[in-house]
């Protein structure tokens with residue numbers, strides 16, 4: 001659980017956050033306009049709001065909400081698409097085999113979720129059957145993710161997998177193209193890198209080498225900050 005005392009409690013409300021690299025028309029097409037909502041501006045309030053959230057239909061099928069994990073002053077924020085079965089059961093993102101691989105990958109560049117990486121998902125509740133989160137669900141959950149980013153103020157975001165990257169960046173470009181560019185997100189123009197989801201790497205180990213190249217880029221970028 002993030003430490004609510006490690007950040008200032010008052011953050012100016014902001015709706016809607018706009019990924020700087022996405023055309024507004026594309027965003028409107030990808031995500032319907034959700035009901036107006038201002039997420040709590042402190043970690044504890046935010047975690048409580050997620051725990052009791054019923055803003056989208058995923059609340060009906062979840063076991064646990066999956067808020068996020070890691071130190072709340074981490075310079076690196078990893079964002080995936082949504083909880084799977086094990087995450088739903090345990091209430092923690094990126095556990096199980098994919099989580100283990102992610103931890104190994106991060107460790108190879110000197111990073112761990114206990115020390116210097118904050119990990120979250122685009123949606124905080126598991127889509128049934130591990131389907132992709134739908135546009136209305138992403139839009140409903142976006143105020144929580146955006147507040148996490150505002151509070152954390154990461155130096156870099158690493159989006160893992162096509163769905164997380166497309167939803168975060170408001171793009172429908174393929175992962176191969178998104179991986180090739182440095183993106184920015186939100187009013188703070190936070191740099192965003194895109195790489196493969198560890199679940200994909202478990203199925204396609206041949207792409208681990210490219211993932212390693214991505215991580216080295218992340219490591220170099222953080223070293224410069």
Ligand code: SF4
Nearest residue numbers: 053056059125140141
């Ligand atoms: S996915 Fe997000 S918006 Fe939907 S119920 Fe869960 S916390 Fe609320």
